Amino acid sequence: MEAVGRLAGVSQVTVSRALSDPAKVSPATMARIREAIELTGYVPNALAGALASNRSKLVSALVPSITNVVYSSMIQAFAAGMRDSGYQIMLSETGFTPTEEEELVAAHLSRRPDAMLLTGIHHSARTRRMLLGASIPVVEVWDITDSPIDLCVGFSHIETGRAVADFAYEAGHRRAGVVSAGDERARRRIDAFSERFTQRSGVAVGQALFPAQASLECGRNGLSRLIDEQGLRDGLVFCSSDLLAHGVLIEAQARGLSVPGEIAVIGFGDQDFGAWTTPAITTVRVDRAAFGHAAAQALLHRFEGRTDGASVIDLGFEIVRRGSA
Secondary structure, eight states, rough: HHHHHHHTTHHHHHHHHHHOGGGGGGGHHHHHHHHHHHHHTOOHHHHHHHHHHHHHOOOEESSSSSOOOOHHHHHHHOOOHHHHHOOOEEEEETTTHHHHHHHHHHHHHTTTOSSEEEESOOOHHHHHHHHHHHHHOEEEEEEEEEEOOOEEEEOOHHHHHHHHHHHHHHOOOOOOOEOOOHHHHHHHHHHHHHHHHHHHHSSSSSSEEEOOOOOOOHHHHHHHHHHTOOOOEEEEEESHHHHHHHHHHHHHTTTTTOOOTTTTOOSSOOOGGGSSSSSSOBEEEOOHHHHHHHHHHHHHHHHHTTOOOEEEEOOOEEEOOOOOO
């Protein structure tokens, strides 16, 4: 600021005043200061400003995976909504374990964000204590609970699994299997599907569960397990993601099985490629952009001191029927 002041012919105090409250300096002085800032490449110290104003204009966002389009497209909409109101996003990838999330929550809170977005509703006890102690708005997304830390925008994974089971049974399927990655939310969908389908059909559901993230490899290996180890020669396979469902399709075609004639397939997430596979993947659609937008609006309402909005927002889901089931 001292160098900017020298170039603009004003004091360092005037530069500080111009940056914190431009209305307090004349337009001509402001123009000289801006020109000097441009020449020097000066970047104001946002951390110092945050300490003085108690507002950092930063919002933390923690997601399990930044490469998974389910999360990245949601965050894209969330970030756009926050930027429109002058906030920037600090983004980190937590993986799928509470320990990793706990470490990153502590790291982000040390940067004094004005709010935080978390993925899911299950956190370690220490994470909850840190967030409650921080006294900042917190929005949990991609899940639903009656007792959020602060705000919640999501849908019911259990009801999703039950709805898919009802869909499968009412479509005439009497045998089923599941292929799932290790995400806790995915397992809740799969468990709810298995329980409901068994209740309605009286037949146990085969399982191919993988601790890793979803992949084509896991999808192919999952169908192989269901067929070779559990005898699922016909029926429906519910996958915890469209990526796994695509792998199941590939393995079915490699084995010469007709889809949906012998093996029907349902995915989750309605990823862009799902409508263009052969056959197109029947899936569960959740409006990812709507989740990001709703989370941004919920935090902005908190910043404005508004209390008229709901603290729990259930955006629901939709089963999209295509050629695979």
